Structure formats: C-alpha cells, structure tokens
Amino acid sequence: MPQVTLSVNGTQMTAEVEGRTLLVELLRDRFRLTGTHIGCDTSQCGACAVHVDGALVKACTALALDLDGADVTTIEGMAGADGTLSPVQQAFQDHHGLQCGFCTPGMVMAAAALLSENPKPTVAEIREYLEGNICRCTGYHNIVKAILAASGQPVDDLAASVA
Amino acid sequence: MYDFDFAKPATIAEARAALNSDEAQALGGGQTLLPTMKQRLAAPGLLVSLTGIAEMKGVRPTGDGQLVIGGATTHAMVAAEAAAHYPALADLARRIGDPAVRNRGTIGGSLANNDPSACYPSAVLASGATIVTDSREIAADDYFDGMFGTALEDGEIITGVRFPLPREADYQKFVQPASRFALVGVFVARFSDGVRVAVTGAGAQGVFRWTEAEAALSADFSRDAVAALAVPDVEMISDMHAAGDYRAHLVRVMTGRAVAAAR
Numbered sequence A: 001m002p003q004v005t006l007s008v009n010g011t012q013m014t015a016e017v018e019g020r021t022l023l024v025e026l027l028r029d030r031f032r033l034t035g036t037h038i039g040c041d042t043s044q045c046g047a048c049a050v051h052v053d054g055a056l057v058k059a060c061t062a063l064a065l066d067l068d069g070a071d072v073t074t075i076e077g078m079a080g081a082d083g084t085l086s087p088v089q090q091a092f093q094d095h096h097g098l099q100c101g102f103c104t105p106g107m108v109m110a111a112a113a114l115l116s117e118n119p120k121p122t123v124a125e126i127r128e129y130l131e132g133n134i135c136r137c138t139g140y141h142n143i144v145k146a147i148l149a150a151s152g153q154p155v156d157d158l159a160a161s162v163a
Numbered sequence B: 001m002y003d004f005d006f007a008k009p010a011t012i013a014e015a016r017a018a019l020n021s022d023e024a025q026a027l028g029g030g031q032t033l034l035p036t037m038k039q040r041l042a043a044p045g046l047l048v049s050l051t052g053i054a055e056m057k058g059v060r061p062t063g064d065g066q067l068v069i070g071g072a073t074t075h076a077m078v079a080a081e082a083a084a085h086y087p088a089l090a091d092l093a094r095r096i097g098d099p100a101v102r103n104r105g106t107i108g109g110s111l112a113n114n115d116p117s118a119c120y121p122s123a124v125l126a127s128g129a130t131i132v133t134d135s136r137e138i139a140a141d142d143y144f145d146g147m148f149g150t151a152l153e154d155g156e157i158i159t160g161v162r163f164p165l166p167r168e169a170d171y172q173k174f175v176q177p178a179s180r181f182a183l184v185g186v187f188v189a190r191f192s193d194g195v196r197v198a199v200t201g202a203g204a205q206g207v208f209r210w211t212e213a214e215a216a217l218s219a220d221f222s223r224d225a226v227a228a229l230a231v232p233d234v235e236m237i238s239d240m241h242a243a244g245d246y247r248a249h250l251v252r253v254m255t256g257r258a259v260a261a262a263r
C-alpha cells in the first residue's frame, strides 16, 4: 500500500493508506486523534475542519494521499503543551460557545483560521466565515461572541448589533 | 467509497498520459467528486490529482487585457488574486460555498462539472471567456451543453480559462441557504461593443444567456431597461426550493441588481 507522511501538530507521522483513505480517517483511526469529528461526512457541517498548510479544510473531503507532505493542525494542536488553552478555546469556555461540544473542534479551527486572515472581524464577517460550520445546539450567538472576544473586541453590545 | 489507485503527476503531460484510460478520472479539489464517490455514483479505478501541477495554478494578466486563470486554481486564490484585475469575478469566487470549500475547490473542477446551480459558468459565459484544455481552446458559447454536460472529451483537462476584461461587471447571487449554491445567479458584463448576461441556477438546461436583456442593456445600461422586460422565456428548474415562475421572476430582479451594482 502507498505511504503518506504528514506533519501533524508539529510531529512527522507516517502511515500506509488506501487510495480512498480520507484525511479524517487517517487522523482519527490511524493516528488516534479523535478530536476531529465526523458529523455529516458529506462536506456540509464542518465538524471535521482542520488546517492544511494553514488553510481551513474539511478533512472528510480530502484524500490522505493527496496531502502527502502537508502540515496539518488539528484541535489537539491548539492548546499549549502544558494544557493552556489557545485564546479561541479560552474564549469559547468563557462565553459558553458550546453546549454538547460536537461542532466545537471544527468551530475552533474555523475561528482560528478566520482570525489569522482577519484579526479584527466584524460580527457579519464572523457569521459569514462560519457558513460551513453547523451547530445543532447553541444558536451561534455565543460562538460569535466568543470569537469576537478572542479577537480582543468588546462583546457587551453584541446583542444590540445583531438585532 | 470503493478503493482506487491514486496518482499525483507534476505536469500536464504526465496527467494527460495517466488519464488515457477508461478507468481514470481527474481529481480537482474533490469538493464535488469525493461526495459523489462516497455515494457510489462514480467509481473510477484511478484518480489523477491535478493539485500538484504548478503550471495549472495562479492568476495571470496577459499583455492584451485578458486574465488567465489556471484550471487547478482554488476559489480562494481567485478571490484574492483576481480582485485587482476583475473584481466581479473575484467577488463571485469569494462567495462560493464556505471558506473550506473555497480552499480546495477549483475553477477547472467547477467548469468540468457544470452543475446547473454553480457560480463560475455564469461568469465564463457572460464574459465570453475561452476554456483552454490540454488539446484545444473552446469558446464559452460552445462549451456548456445542458445540465452537467460540457464539450469536454473523456480525459480532456481544463488547464486554464482566459477571460476578456469587461468595462464593468457584477454577479448577483440569490443564495439557496442549505446548499450554499445559487438559487438564481446572474452575471452581467458590459464590454465596449455590448452587454452579455448569463444566468445560473434557473434554466432547466443549465447556464444560459438572456438575450433579450443583452439587447436592452446594450442600448440602455440601466435598471429601468431590465424592469421593462418580460421574464425570460426559458424552461426553468422547478423544485421544492423555488417554483419555475419564481425563479424566472428572480432572474429579472437579480439582473436589475447586477446592473445597478456593476463597476
């Protein structure tokens, strides 16, 4: 079987895969990084979102072999080695940006990608960027609030601004 | 999804050779093909990824006022790099799907697929662009051939698309919020010798030119000129998201908005 080598959260990892092995299967089933979720498996929900060479990608819709040599960051790579949460993760906790937590890994990866492209997004820009990330629980409001907070912007007047 | 062999050539010539078999199929960003394969609606024996071919990526202005976009260029790259040359096209790319889809999906994949609700076909047809393949050039007017149909031969690779640059243009997309494709999308492009209007999401045979609007707008480039027209006399898609007469109505509304917003 062909081999694929990725840098995953800064560590070189190699596995033998089939042609059809998806990135999300490689991460979850082979590398046991189960923080990346499979929600829909049809490119709709974003629960599987990771960064590939810095860009947000749905890991359920990318072939492992096609990404040979790439740099992949998953939710497991977001916190510091001592467990200190990243600013986005901490903001999700502080602002109750999750309920069941199923969508959260993808939401955090999407939010981190947004803030690296656009460090001070507006509420409208945040909502637009999250179009490919679906949450069954929160109604999105607190997710938007968390991302706004993570970007260092005030959140007190958020309710008024989206009305 | 059934298993398959995988190849990732570095040049167009190698890709062409790899695709020279009934079993082989090209893979762009996979945003359409991989879901299709998961549903077992496609089961190629060999997938030939085009994402490693540097000569098929990028946005490049030509000396004679046209813009060439490589067939394996992602929507995100078009959004970023075409903005200075063809703002309406960059804006279209910026609103395809969602950020993750835009980071993988390619212009060549979108045009080869010719989904009746896809965005790029309207820009290509309204701009009078040229599809460049590994073996020939195809004018937009000869390329689109009904829903999911194109003039491409088996194994033919879209290596690039060449866009003439209009004086002003705009794309108006009425989003179908569940799929994020266009429920109706209208691309209006105004050239010194006339206006072209192409409609996606609406026609039962896929993207089409609204010729009555083109004639009216070539004489008088104004929203009022559109408002005075009857809705297009074209068979419309009619489904649970929108009935055909509603789509026809939206075509006129979106065309008017595109004219008002053109720059």
Ligand SMILES: Cc1cc2nc3c(=O)[nH]c(=O)nc-3n(C[C@H](O)[C@H](O)[C@H](O)COP(=O)(O)OP(=O)(O)OC[C@H]3O[C@@H](n4cnc5c(N)ncnc54)[C@H](O)[C@@H]3O)c2cc1C
Residues within 6 Å of the ligand: A042, A043, A044, B025, B026, B027, B028, B029, B030, B031, B032, B033, B034, B050, B071, B072, B095, B096, B097, B098, B101, B104, B105, B106, B107, B108, B109, B110, B112, B113, B115, B117, B118, B119, B120, B156, B157, B158, B159, B179, B180, B181, B182
């Ligand atoms: C959630 C979601 C939302 C979307 N929203 C939109 C939207 O709003 N508007 C829109 O227009 N599209 C939308 N799309 C589709 C998206 O733009 C796809 O990227 C595109 O249709 C296919 O491009 P691809 O590069 O992923 O092609 P692939 O899926 O890899 O391939 C599609 C087809 O094209 C062939 N092919 C690929 N590249 C080439 C080439 N260079 N030459 C010849 N044949 C080739 C393949 O063999 C296959 O038959 C959406 C997709 C998803 C999943």
Ligand code: FES
Residues within 6 Å of the ligand: A037, A038, A039, A040, A041, A042, A043, A044, A045, A046, A047, A048, A049, A058, A059, A060, A061
């Ligand atoms: S699991 Fe990948 S988008 Fe839903």
Ligand code: FES
Residues within 6 Å of the ligand: A097, A098, A099, A100, A101, A102, A103, A104, A134, A135, A136, A137, A138
């Ligand atoms: S918190 Fe449950 S799906 Fe988002």
